[in-house]
Structures are given as structure tokens and as C-alpha cells.
Amino acid sequence: MELHALFPQFDPELIALLEKVGQVVDFEEGSMLMRSGQYFKNSMLILDGRVKLYREGNDGEEFFLYHLEKGQACALSMICATKNESSALKAKAITHVKALAVPIQHMDELMQHHRQWYYFVLETYRSRFEELLEVLDQVAFHSMDQKLEFYLKRQFDSIQGDKITVTHQEIADDLNSSREVISRLLKKLESSKKIAISRNELTRLSL
Amino acid sequence: MELHALFPQFDPELIALLEKVGQVVDFEEGSMLMRSGQYFKNSMLILDGRVKLYREGNDGEEFFLYHLEKGQACALSMICATKNESSALKAKAITHVKALAVPIQHMDELMQHHRQWYYFVLETYRSRFEELLEVLDQVAFHSMDQKLEFYLKRQFDSIQGDKITVTHQEIADDLNSSREVISRLLKKLESSKKIAISRNELTRLSL
DNA sequence: ATACCCGTGTGACTCTAGTCACAGTATACC
DNA sequence: GGTATACTGTGACTAGAGTCACACGGGTAT
Incomplete structure (x- = not known):
């Protein structure tokens, strides 16, 4: 063993x-x-x-x-x-x-x-x-966008990579939120160049 | 000892x-x-x-x-x-x-x-x-009124009595909320006969 | 190719809770 | 008693986030 x-x-x-x-x-x-x-x-x-x-x-x-x-x-x-x-x-x-x-x-x-x-x-x-x-x-202590960032960081760190395969719905479930909210917040993270979004997949840019 | x-x-x-x-x-x-x-x-x-x-x-x-x-x-x-x-x-x-x-x-x-x-x-x-x-x-998982109820139950249980001396501000601090919100929610609990409110003091009725 | 499903994008609405301003009331301390 | 200092009550406003309805687009199966 x-x-x-x-x-x-x-x-x-x-x-x-x-x-x-x-x-x-x-x-x-x-x-x-x-x-x-x-x-x-x-x-x-x-x-x-x-x-x-x-x-x-x-x-x-x-x-x-x-x-x-x-x-x-x-x-x-x-x-x-x-x-x-x-x-x-x-x-x-x-x-x-x-x-x-x-x-x-x-x-x-x-x-x-x-x-x-x-x-x-x-x-x-x-x-x-x-x-x-x-x-x-x-x-x-934190609002949803901060929770989301924290969550994503943990996911990236946990796999020690920059790409996770996950749907917005799954994130929403993990954070006990709703899909629309997560989608919108992800958009904001994308706008600020912190992540890149594609179907079933998120890429870390500067998170 | x-x-x-x-x-x-x-x-x-x-x-x-x-x-x-x-x-x-x-x-x-x-x-x-x-x-x-x-x-x-x-x-x-x-x-x-x-x-x-x-x-x-x-x-x-x-x-x-x-x-x-x-x-x-x-x-x-x-x-x-x-x-x-x-x-x-x-x-x-x-x-x-x-x-x-x-x-x-x-x-x-x-x-x-x-x-x-x-x-x-x-x-x-x-x-x-x-x-x-x-x-x-x-x-x-829970909203503020539920958190408050849970909080109060724990306080009552913890002293094994039906009367705690506490201000609304202290509760708000413990729950990371604000005094006004707690005051309003306490009022609701009073209306539904679950507690009695007096200055610096709360009494458990049916909580 | 067509139909369908899944994931995503978006606007409109609602509700909760936090904030601000201020009024009223009890208690403590001179 | 009178003043200061907590503590509490309340209305109006705001922001965050959950919900609903629906549109869009890319895969997949048949």
C-alpha cells in the first residue's frame, strides 16, 4: 500500500x-x-x-x-x-x-x-x-458576490488548476442561491476580467 | 478542588x-x-x-x-x-x-x-x-426572523430560565444585523405571544 | 434536417433587511 | 426636579438577491 x-x-x-x-x-x-x-x-x-x-x-x-x-x-x-x-x-x-x-x-x-x-x-x-x-x-459577513469569489477561489485552488467544469446551477446549489443570481454575478466577474465563461466551464484569469 | x-x-x-x-x-x-x-x-x-x-x-x-x-x-x-x-x-x-x-x-x-x-x-x-x-x-438557510428565534432559544436554554437581560443592540451585534431590524422582529415575536419585551429584558412565553 | 434539451442571458417584479432620521420613554446621576 | 444618557419605536428610502417569464443558442438523437 x-x-x-x-x-x-x-x-x-x-x-x-x-x-x-x-x-x-x-x-x-x-x-x-x-x-x-x-x-x-x-x-x-x-x-x-x-x-x-x-x-x-x-x-x-x-x-x-x-x-x-x-x-x-x-x-x-x-x-x-x-x-x-x-x-x-x-x-x-x-x-x-x-x-x-x-x-x-x-x-x-x-x-x-x-x-x-x-x-x-x-x-x-x-x-x-x-x-x-x-x-x-x-x-x-459577506454578500453574494464575495461568497461567489471565495467559492470559485476554493474550487480552483482545490484542483490546483485554472479551469473548472461546472454549471451555474451547480454553483447556485452549492451556495444555496439561484441560477440567475449566479449567472449575473459571473457576468460581472467576467467584465472585470477575473474569469472567462464558457458553457459548462469557467477559467480563472486573475482571481 | x-x-x-x-x-x-x-x-x-x-x-x-x-x-x-x-x-x-x-x-x-x-x-x-x-x-x-x-x-x-x-x-x-x-x-x-x-x-x-x-x-x-x-x-x-x-x-x-x-x-x-x-x-x-x-x-x-x-x-x-x-x-x-x-x-x-x-x-x-x-x-x-x-x-x-x-x-x-x-x-x-x-x-x-x-x-x-x-x-x-x-x-x-x-x-x-x-x-x-x-x-x-x-x-x-434561514432568514433573519428564524435566526433570531433560534438565537433566543439558545440564550434561554443556555441559562435554563425564561428571562434574559439583553438590549436589542446586543442581539443585533451577535447576529451581525442592525438594531432597528431586531426591534421590529422582536415586536413580531411579541405580537405572536412568543416573548414579552421590556426594557433590557426579554421573557420567554412560548418559544 | 428537425426537434428537443440543456445551459445561459435578461428584464420586470417582489421581498427582506439594512440605513437614515427622528420621536418617544425609561433610567441614572447630579 | 431636571438633565443627560441609554434604550426603544417607527416611517421612508435603498440595495441585494430571489422569482418568474421568456428568449436564445449550441449539442444531440432520431
Whole structure:
């Protein structure tokens, strides 16, 4: 397994343990790793692919939170697993995803005998917490055009490229807005030479 | 110390250790336990009093996140402490507060030798994460009147009473809105017999 | 080629919430 | 008592953003 490359901070002993108790699972593009109200029996470490996390509103609205990449872990899966609790998040595989499922019954051992593991868990939690706070900033303090810019930046950064394939409707959904509003705001971004718009595709110019 | 009563899940050995390495600190009403950009050298366990946590916007706006009560810990202080990182949160003592400061250099030992401690840390994080998600729900999916209702419920619940002393301006600040808007919405809640309004004070009727 | 679907562009309207100006009223402090 | 200082109430205006209706244009399937 390629654990060592993805988690260079783990020592060989920890990696051996993870390889022993963990199980590699595959998710097809578009499938759900996690659904609202579901319980966890494993912590999930992402080995390959990209996962999109949403918050789900009570009447089915969605709100984009953040992406998970390889080398990262689902913070909630680690904790909910520990506590056997559910959550109102949705995690969708937006590419084919390979993940390592570590059963919760090994958490005690991992936590207590592997310092790097608990550092990893805490750091995962902390960084997601911070990311959530940043999202909160956006919705609490900023107007739609600023939210849109922030959103686009995150998308571009996340794929480390300058071209994303997405429809205006999808953006509107992620931002819990409406297609017309997004279209108009995108036009404004295009006028100010920050992006280029084409069908199903946006290109970053100076964002 | 009253640690055993506040943290019944901790075993005597853990409590003894906390008593040995921790230091009780006092904060006056209105003082800041934590400021944006500040670094941590301790994990803070609240022994008595109430702490209000805000997110701070870039131009000085505030947004109310949640309260901390006795028996709880500041999630971020535990993690930031671990990582020696700062954060954009403000924590204000709204009553006199007594807290136990546990220096970060004991985190390794606590984590690895005391299962209840790491359960506690993870549970603290998980519950704050969930709380943050709920706040995010409110700002992402709901209109001001719904946010206000949610806010008021949390305030009433948090003091476990039906009367809070607060001005309309303070609520507006917490919700990043304006006084007039809050006044008008409160009037509506009064008309629908959900609350009673008097100067500096709101009473819950059927909220 | 034609018909259709999907994504996009646009104008008109409505509603929410923020702002401004100012009036009224309770409380505190001399 | 009287003045100053919060706190609250209200109308008028404005801006942002959501909705509705419909037009346009480029692909795709048959």
C-alpha cells in the first residue's frame, strides 16, 4: 500500500498496524460515502480521489463545506465513529475514491500507543474546524458576490488548476442561491476580467 | 478542588494528575479569555462561570457562536495548544469565570495514559463541531426572523430560565444585523405571544 | 434536417433587511 | 426636579438577491 507516501508523518510501526486492521474500500464517482443520519463504524482515510462535503438543510437544501483530498481524513468519521453518533453531513465522491476504513474498535490502541495518530486526529479536527469557521465568515459577513469569489477561489485552488467544469446551477446549489443570481454575478466577474465563461466551464484569469 | 463533581467521567488518578499540573485561573466578568491571533500555552477547562464565544470578522464585526459552561472545555484551546497555532475567535467571560489551565506539555501524557481524557477531548471537539454546523445552518438557510428565534432559544436554554437581560443592540451585534431590524422582529415575536419585551429584558412565553 | 434539451442571458417584479432620521420613554446621576 | 444618557419605536428610502417569464443558442438523437 502507498500509506507511507500519503502519510509521511506516520512511523513504520503505525503504518503496519493500519495496514493490518484497515480495509481498502472503493467508491464510484457520484456515490455517497456518508449520508445524513448515518452511523459510523470506521474512520475513513482518503487514499485517492476527491470527496465533496455538504451540509444538508432540513428541506433538502445543500451547502458546500469543503473538499477532502488524498492524505486527509474525514474528521467527523473519526469522532462520530468514536462516539457512535450520527451527523447531518453528506459526503459525495466526485471522482473515483479509494479509502482506508479503520474500524473504531482500534481507536483506543491507536490513540494511546501512537502519538502521531492522535496528532493526526487532532490536526484533522482543528483544520476542519478552522475551515468551517471560514465558511461561516463568508455566509455571516459577506454578500453574494464575495461568497461567489471565495467559492470559485476554493474550487480552483482545490484542483490546483485554472479551469473548472461546472454549471451555474451547480454553483447556485452549492451556495444555496439561484441560477440567475449566479449567472449575473459571473457576468460581472467576467467584465472585470477575473474569469472567462464558457458553457459548462469557467477559467480563472486573475482571481 | 471540585473536579470530581464537574468531570464525573474522570477517574481519581486522572483527576489527581490534573490537580497536580493544572493551575486555577480567574477571569473577571467582561474580560477576554482569548483574543484573535493569540497563541495558547494551556488547555482551558471551565470550572465555574459562563464564557461567550464569538467569531471575529475582518473589519471588527462579531458573530455569536456558542457559550461555554462549567464542566466544558474550550475545544480550540485544546487543539491550538497542541499545535501552537492561533485562531480568529474571541472568548469573553460574561460572568466571573474560574478555569483550570492545563499546560500543553502534559498533553502527550494525558492523551496516551488516560483514555477518559482523550474521550473528553474528542467529545468536546465533536460537540463544538456539531454546534458550529447548526449555526452555519442558520446563517446559510434561514432568514433573519428564524435566526433570531433560534438565537433566543439558545440564550434561554443556555441559562435554563425564561428571562434574559439583553438590549436589542446586543442581539443585533451577535447576529451581525442592525438594531432597528431586531426591534421590529422582536415586536413580531411579541405580537405572536412568543416573548414579552421590556426594557433590557426579554421573557420567554412560548418559544 | 428537425426537434428537443440543456445551459445561459435578461428584464420586470417582489421581498427582506439594512440605513437614515427622528420621536418617544425609561433610567441614572447630579 | 431636571438633565443627560441609554434604550426603544417607527416611517421612508435603498440595495441585494430571489422569482418568474421568456428568449436564445449550441449539442444531440432520431
